[in-house]
Amino acid sequence: MSKVTIKTVAEHAGVSTATVSRALSGTGLVSPELRLAVTKAAEKLGYSGNTVARALRSSRTNAVGMVVPEIANPFMTDLVQEVEQSLHLHGIQLLLCNSRQDPSRERAALTSLIGRRVDGLIICPVDATSSFAGVEAAVQSLPVVQVDQRIEGLNADWVGVDDETAMRLIVEHLSSQGVTSAAFAGSKENDSSSKARLDAFLRHAGALGISVAKDNIFLDRYSVDCGRESMERLIRSGSLPNALVCAADIIAIGALQTCHAQKITVPDDLLITGFDDIEFANLCTPRLTTVRQPLKAIANHAVDILRSVHAEDDHAAVRLALAPTLVIRESSSARTHESAS
Amino acid sequence: MSKVTIKTVAEHAGVSTATVSRALSGTGLVSPELRLAVTKAAEKLGYSGNTVARALRSSRTNAVGMVVPEIANPFMTDLVQEVEQSLHLHGIQLLLCNSRQDPSRERAALTSLIGRRVDGLIICPVDATSSFAGVEAAVQSLPVVQVDQRIEGLNADWVGVDDETAMRLIVEHLSSQGVTSAAFAGSKENDSSSKARLDAFLRHAGALGISVAKDNIFLDRYSVDCGRESMERLIRSGSLPNALVCAADIIAIGALQTCHAQKITVPDDLLITGFDDIEFANLCTPRLTTVRQPLKAIANHAVDILRSVHAEDDHAAVRLALAPTLVIRESSSARTHESAS
DNA sequence: TTGTATGCGTTATCAC
DNA sequence: GTGATAACGCATACAA
Numbered sequence: 001m002s003k004v005t006i007k008t009v010a011e012h013a014g015v016s017t018a019t020v021s022r023a024l025s026g027t028g029l030v031s032p033e034l035r036l037a038v039t040k041a042a043e044k045l046g047y048s049g050n051t052v053a054r055a056l057r058s059s060r061t062n063a064v065g066m067v068v069p070e071i072a073n074p075f076m077t078d079l080v081q082e083v084e085q086s087l088h089l090h091g092i093q094l095l096l097c098n099s100r101q102d103p104s105r106e107r108a109a110l111t112s113l114i115g116r117r118v119d120g121l122i123i124c125p126v127d128a129t130s131s132f133a134g135v136e137a138a139v140q141s142l143p144v145v146q147v148d149q150r151i152e153g154l155n156a157d158w159v160g161v162d163d164e165t166a167m168r169l170i171v172e173h174l175s176s177q178g179v180t181s182a183a184f185a186g187s188k189e190n191d192s193s194s195k196a197r198l199d200a201f202l203r204h205a206g207a208l209g210i211s212v213a214k215d216n217i218f219l220d221r222y223s224v225d226c227g228r229e230s231m232e233r234l235i236r237s238g239s240l241p242n243a244l245v246c247a248a249d250i251i252a253i254g255a256l257q258t259c260h261a262q263k264i265t266v267p268d269d270l271l272i273t274g275f276d277d278i279e280f281a282n283l284c285t286p287r288l289t290t291v292r293q294p295l296k297a298i299a300n301h302a303v304d305i306l307r308s309v310h311a312e313d314d315h316a317a318v319r320l321a322l323a324p325t326l327v328i329r330e331s332s333s334a335r336t337h338e339s340a341s
Numbered sequence: 342m343s344k345v346t347i348k349t350v351a352e353h354a355g356v357s358t359a360t361v362s363r364a365l366s367g368t369g370l371v372s373p374e375l376r377l378a379v380t381k382a383a384e385k386l387g388y389s390g391n392t393v394a395r396a397l398r399s400s401r402t403n404a405v406g407m408v409v410p411e412i413a414n415p416f417m418t419d420l421v422q423e424v425e426q427s428l429h430l431h432g433i434q435l436l437l438c439n440s441r442q443d444p445s446r447e448r449a450a451l452t453s454l455i456g457r458r459v460d461g462l463i464i465c466p467v468d469a470t471s472s473f474a475g476v477e478a479a480v481q482s483l484p485v486v487q488v489d490q491r492i493e494g495l496n497a498d499w500v501g502v503d504d505e506t507a508m509r510l511i512v513e514h515l516s517s518q519g520v521t522s523a524a525f526a527g528s529k530e531n532d533s534s535s536k537a538r539l540d541a542f543l544r545h546a547g548a549l550g551i552s553v554a555k556d557n558i559f560l561d562r563y564s565v566d567c568g569r570e571s572m573e574r575l576i577r578s579g580s581l582p583n584a585l586v587c588a589a590d591i592i593a594i595g596a597l598q599t600c601h602a603q604k605i606t607v608p609d610d611l612l613i614t615g616f617d618d619i620e621f622a623n624l625c626t627p628r629l630t631t632v633r634q635p636l637k638a639i640a641n642h643a644v645d646i647l648r649s650v651h652a653e654d655d656h657a658a659v660r661l662a663l664a665p666t667l668v669i670r671e672s673s674s675a676r677t678h679e680s681a682s
Numbered sequence: 683t684t685g686t687a688t689g690c691g692t693t694a695t696c697a698c
Numbered sequence: 699g700t701g702a703t704a705a706c707g708c709a710t711a712c713a714a
Contacts, residue, residue: 005691016701021693028694029699051456052402053691055393056706063436063457071425072620077418084412084439093453095404096437098425112434115392116404224624253624260626279413283565283594285601285626346707357685362709369710370683394707397690686713695704 004045013041024049055117063093064120064306065113069101069149073222073250074278075293076124079147082299083122090307092119099126101221107134114141120306124148128190143309145302150192155317157309159301162321163193166291167200169326170245170273173289175208177332179242179271183216185230185255186247194219197247197275216241227254235262240270243332249274249281252288256331260285271332277325286330294322345386354382365390396458404434405461405647406454408447410490412439414563414591415619416634417465420488423640424463431648433460440467442562448475455482461647465489469531484650486643491533496658498650500642503662504534507632508541510667511586511614514630516549518673520583520612524557526571526596527588535560538588538616557582568595576603581611584673590615590622593629597672601626612673618666627671635663 006020013020015034022028023038024047030038041047055061066083068076084094095113099106106126113121120143125131132151138144139156150158174182184201187194198217205212215237218230227246231254234240246252252274259266266272266286274281277292301320309315347361354361356375363369364379365388371379382388396402407424409417425435436454440447447467454462461484466472469492479485480497491499515523525542528535539558546553556578559571568587572595575581587593593615600607607613607627615622618633642661650656 006693007691017692018694018701018703019699021691022700025693031699034700048452049456050397050458050691051453052393052396052458053706054693056391056397056690056708057692057694059706061393071418071422074415074418077412077415081412081439084437088439093457094437096425096435098422098429111389112392115390116434117391117393224620257624279565280621280624283598283621283625347709348707358708359685359687359710360683363684366709372683375684391707394690395709397692397706398708398710400690684714686711688709688711690706690708692706693704694706696702698699698701 004047005050006047009038009042009045009047012045013037059117061093061117061119062091063095063116063118064122064303065095065097065109065116065118066122067097067099067106067109067113068124069099069106069126070222071098073248074280075248075250075276078278079124079295079299082295083147083302086296086299086303090303092303101126103127103130103134106131110134110138114138118142120144120309122147122302122306125151125192128152128192128195143306145305145309147298147302148193150319152192157305157318157320159298159305159318159320159322160193161291161293161298161324163196164200164321166275166324167197168204169291169324170275171201171204171208171210173326173328174243174245174271174273174332175210177243177271179210181211181213181241182243182245183218183230183234183241184212184245184247185218185220185227185251187222187226188219191222194222194247201245211241213241222248222250224250224254224257227251227256228258229254231255231258231262235264240264243271243273246272246274249276249278249288249290252290252331253280253284256284256286256288266331267333273332277327281327282329289329289332290327291324292327293324297322345388346391347388350379350383350386350388353386354378400458402434402458402460403432404436404457404459405463405644406436406438406450406457406459407463408438408440408450408454409465410440410442410447410467411563414589415621416589416591416617419619420465420636420640423636424488424643427637427640427644431644433644442467444468444471444475447472451475451479455479459483461485461650463488463643463647466492466533469493469533469536484647486646486650488639488643489534491660493533498646498659498661500639500646500659500661500663501534502632502634502639502665504537505541505662507616507665508538509545510632510665512542512545512549512551514667514669515584515586515612515614515673516551518612520551522552522554522582523584523586524559524571524575524582525553525586525588526559526561526568526592528563528567529560532563535563535588542586552582554582563589563591565591565595565598568592568597569599570595572596572599576605581605584612584614587613587615590617590619590629590631593631593672594621594625597625597627597629607672608674614673618668622668623670630670630673631668632665633668634665638663
């Protein structure tokens, strides 16, 4: 039982609690001999410190909260992992909450984390509109940075991928493969990243003379099922476009699965592209052409912003769109077909 | 800025801080009218409560820590997700740490979480031997339950899958498919689950007359690469066994990929089975035969144990091995080959 | 039923 | 340099 406090240590070392605190925290001046005595006593007693008391007194917890809408998408867990790693480098603990696509749960998570007095908040908002109030409230009491998803009209920092560039890379690549018609599968419209991707997709497709039928734009969720259903509807419609562009790898993987089941050959009958470059994009058959998100950079920047924003009240919100990388694999390119990993 | 405390609320409601505390926490008797006055004042002031202070005073944080060796394996994230959900039902917050397969990081995480005064700890130990000291120390200061991996010789609760039954199901299935020789790919030996799976595999294979060449037992890590390399070595050896049994889906998926690249047809040339039933086991080509872990049950039991063990010092350690489910798909069975999802 | 007063373990502000 | 001592915000034993 860790019933040993600085008071215990102080008694054993023959000094005051103040000196113990100074010696152990490194702050403040302490003579070398006393510092040694304190250190030894602490070691001997197995003193470990009470983070809760420290937090109450100093109002710093060395913890940041993260709220994500979905932990089932590998992209999200990869991002969480990078954030965790980045925080770890600064000795900061991650408190993870899952909002499960539910704005009310999201709000509860924010409240809970703020009550725990985390030093900052990293959030991937569930919904561009219904998340507004909760996140706005959070912004007023501590540093908050949005990742991936963002809420329009909210004065809060955001770090994510450059969807515009990403879609340009994809569309240009498809065009170079001879694609003249394409479909799109993504998340619902009030999902900021899917919306940005769709907009950019349509713009670049138009510029390069790629036709996109209105009925061939499928908006549902970032899920495997969404990909399956989109592909099924495409097949049922009778005529396939040259390509299906997906706003997430898991959507593309669902589409691939339906193609396989329905004997549609990718990329011969149809090209398919994803988004994110999750690990399985490189493991499915055929391997998936996609754009890689700079996850480590996103995580690092998010953490840096959090650490730099010491509640400087109204600094202009930062919007950091980081460059993605096009990763060409077999699902969109005959040239690399069957090439080794 | 949340500078409003129970003192503020007390002044506005014209009562003492004690009454505010009682009214808001629900504990202790408060007259209806005062309760209402307090509630209204709290509402009006936007009082949110300070979890840190509450924790220091009551020495309960309503948070439990979880330390996992790897967040990249979908199996782990699925487990984390279930635990998060189960805790949420009890209003408990999850503090997640990633030990990254490093015993020293694991130990640091434990120390940090204990310092934060979490109410309990859920841990998937990195290593059956080098994790011992750290986990043992943790067990002495708060309730700890191990999940998935376990440390032998440690008097700590554990919840996981019944590896013995799982391997019996797999081997019996393979035997029924006419398999008479098999290989095994798993994690290193001081990984308790892989070890249990290997032992059970060898025992049941022996009982059913399935031969296993010593050179065909590959022990590395729970990773896609491990599967790739195992399969490559199998191919290089010149003669393939009838089946490759993997101790994790991601290993099997790596093996499948190598098969695909090297023009080895599964299940015609070789049957492959996985373990865990991660989502992608049902998305790869061919779809993977595997055993499904009862993740929700594992998570629920782990949380229940944590909540019931109120530091009753030396209760005998619980070992809860929950039943898995065999999931037969195309990678091991011609019968279901090409059947729809 | 309500208020007063104390302490949880630490850090920070004073004096010395 | 070092030591008392006062907060930090809340919960509770005790008194009223």
